[in-house]
Amino acid sequence: MPERIAATVACVLPVAMLAAWLLKMLTRSEKAQDDLPPALPECPLRVISPFFRRRFDFLRRGFELSGEPIFRFKLLRSTVVAVSGAPGRRDFFTSRNLDLGAGFRALSGTIPMLPGVTSDLDPTKVATIYRRLASVQNTANLERLIPRILEDIRHVAETWGTSGTFSPFDEIPKVTFQTNLRCLAPSELADDPALADRLRTLYNVLDTSTTPASVLLPWFPGPSAVRKVLSTKRIHDIISAAVDARIKGHVLPQDDALQPMLDSGDDRAVIIGASAASPLHFIMGLLVAGSRSTGTTASWLVTFLAGHPAWQAKARSEIELLLSSCSTPGEAAYPRDTNAPTAPSRSLAQLASALASIPLTAWESHTPVLDAVIRETLRLAQPHTALRQNTSSAPVHIAGKAVPPGAFAVYPFADGHLSAELFPEPWRFDPGRAQSKLPFAWVGWGAGANACLGQRLARLELKLVAAVLLLGFELAVVGEGGRVLGGAEVPRPDWNDALHCRPAAECSLRYRRVAGWPQER
Numbered sequence: 305m306p307e308r309i310a311a312t313v314a315c316v317l318p319v320a321m322l323a324a325w326l327l328k329m330l331t332r333s334e335k336a337q338d339d340l341p342p343a344l345p346e347c348p349l350r351v352i353s354p355f356f357r358r359r360f361d362f363l364r365r366g367f368e369l370s371g372e373p374i375f376r377f378k379l380l381r382s383t384v385v386a387v388s389g390a391p392g393r394r395d396f397f398t399s400r401n402l403d404l405g406a407g408f409r410a411l412s413g414t415i416p417m418l419p420g421v422t423s424d425l426d427p428t429k430v431a432t433i434y435r436r437l438a439s440v441q442n443t444a445n446l447e448r449l450i451p452r453i454l455e456d457i458r459h460v461a462e463t464w465g466t467s468g469t470f471s472p473f474d475e476i477p478k479v480t481f482q483t484n485l486r487c488l489a490p491s492e493l494a495d496d497p498a499l500a501d502r503l504r505t506l507y508n509v510l511d512t513s514t515t516p517a518s519v520l521l522p523w524f525p526g527p528s529a530v531r532k533v534l535s536t537k538r539i540h541d542i543i544s545a546a547v548d549a550r551i552k553g554h555v556l557p558q559d560d561a562l563q564p565m566l567d568s569g570d571d572r573a574v575i576i577g578a579s580a581a582s583p584l585h586f587i588m589g590l591l592v593a594g595s596r597s598t599g600t601t602a603s604w605l606v607t608f609l610a611g612h613p614a615w616q617a618k619a620r621s622e623i624e625l626l627l628s629s630c631s632t633p634g635e636a637a638y639p640r641d642t643n644a645p646t647a648p649s650r651s652l653a654q655l656a657s658a659l660a661s662i663p664l665t666a667w668e669s670h671t672p673v674l675d676a677v678i679r680e681t682l683r684l685a686q687p688h689t690a691l692r693q694n695t696s697s698a699p700v701h702i703a704g705k706a707v708p709p710g711a712f713a714v715y716p717f718a719d720g721h722l723s724a725e726l727f728p729e730p731w732r733f734d735p736g737r738a739q740s741k742l743p744f745a746w747v748g749w750g751a752g753a754n755a756c757l758g759q760r761l762a763r764l765e766l767k768l769v770a771a772v773l774l775l776g777f778e779l780a781v782v783g784e785g786g787r788v789l790g791g792a793e794v795p796r797p798d799w800n801d802a803l804h805c806r807p808a809a810e811c812s813l814r815y816r817r818v819a820g821w822p823q824e825r
């Protein structure tokens with residue numbers, strides 16, 4: 305009998321504690337304040353799932369319901385202020401007291417805090433990481449990386465065979481994960497396909513295990529929280545084994561991103577670890593910051609080009625022009641001998657090496673079509689909501705409304721990017737469209753103090769991926785039953801999928817390897 309009572313208490317007590325805690329959270333009253341934005345008339349418990357699972361719809365509906373460009377709601381105990389409109393955008397991106405790291409830690413929950421694995425960083429260490437990321441992106445290093453990135457793209461592309469159909473949202477991120485690994489991690493990892501694949505799978509587990517519970521109740525050991533902790537630990541173990549092998553001299557010094565950090569005596573935790581507080585710490589953190597966005601952008605870049613033949617042709621001609629202007633007289637830049645029985649895989653290798661002859665300055669300054677296509681892709685398929693916390697002790701004012709100390713402010717990029725006023729027919733993919741001159745209307749790389757720190761590298765990677773795919777393959781978007789889709793028929797990005805913007809409608813890429821360029825197209 306006493307055992308039965310003890311068992312019942314053991315079952316009921318945690319549930320009762322959780323219920324009491326929830327009640328306390330939900331009944332906490334806010335300090336009355338005149339300049340607070342209007343509150344959403346919803347029970348705090350009912351906003352949790354939409355905020356995390358269908359954020360685009362939730363915020364759009366909130367602006368409609370409140371009838372204001374700014375409204376507030378509660379996520380358990382936290383006040384969150386959602387911001388839109390020109391004055392709101394300006395104040396959001398220019399406020400000095402809205403902290404990206406704190407907002408990211410509390411509302412994104414990508415990386416759990418694990419003693420010895422992830423930690424917060426002091427400002428000096430953050431500055432070191434910024435410096436190292438800047439070195440990765442200096443001109444000499446990017447020049448050095450171009451042939452390696454192209455070889456990585458070629459290797460992944462060869463696994464696709466000569467023709468077929470695939471989901472761009474599954475296959476293209478494999479390419480960009482590999483290229484980011486090449487640029488940011490020890491080369492021992494980028495050179496080992498099995499380890500690289502394992503790391504990619506573990507990062508995917510981190511992404512897909514983010515649930516409302518794992519973010520709002522990080523101390524609660526639910527199944528997704530446990531999966532996250534395990535994957536974080538495994539990622540850490542793989543990366544630290546590679547770093548330690550180098551430190552102990554089991555592997556010779558390499559020409560990669562790790563070596564200068566070791567040579568400068570950087571703190572091992574800064575090199576390896578990930579920060580739960582911000583997308584930092586070099587290898588683990590930057591792979592999170594960079595891989596997901598580069599993968600999503602590259603997937604849509606290729607999909608839009610495949611579905612818009614006129615832009616595809618313009619982009620291809622631009623790269624062909626670069627190729628022909630970079631080949632030395634009398635030398636074929638890329639297989640021109642159409643009589644030779646060119647094996648398709650050989651032709652991809654030749655393509656990669658021909659593209660490697662194009663200098664960085666040409667990729668950066670002589671590709672107006674690719675620049676316009678990337679800009680339009682970032683406008684139309686970047687489902688980002690910027691997250692910030694007011695870490696100061698005074699309210700921060702956004703368009704005249706207060707974000708109280710400790711509260712969060714969130715800005716959905718859809719506000720500007722999908723606005724019909726700023727971008728007429730906003731869902732139409734049109735890289736030739738006139739650009740809005742209004743500040744912060746387009747924030748594809750972020751804006752203000754927190755603009756993307758990896759954009760030079762990301763831009764280069766996107767162009768190299770586009771070049772190999774456009775010159776190495778014939779591409780088309782196909783929908784249900786293999787029907788080719790073009791222009792307005794290409795499915796819309798679904799902004800509720802905050803990771804990939806993967807469309808709700810079926811959408812695949814049909815590809816066929818081109819044996820030689822330009823004659824055999």
Ligand code: HEM
Pocket residue numbers: 404437484488582583584590593594595597598599601602682686688689690691747748749750751753754755756757758759761762763
């Ligand atoms: C196409 C690829 C990428 C896109 C579209 C992108 C976009 C962005 C955006 C919009 C922000 C600002 C976020 C906000 O305000 O909430 C940001 C920040 C950041 N990005 Fe990127 N990014 C890309 C690739 C990369 C890569 C490859 C790296 C690193 C190698 C990187 C490192 C960072 C870092 C460290 C920050 C935080 C800056 C800070 O704390 O102030 N990004 N990125």
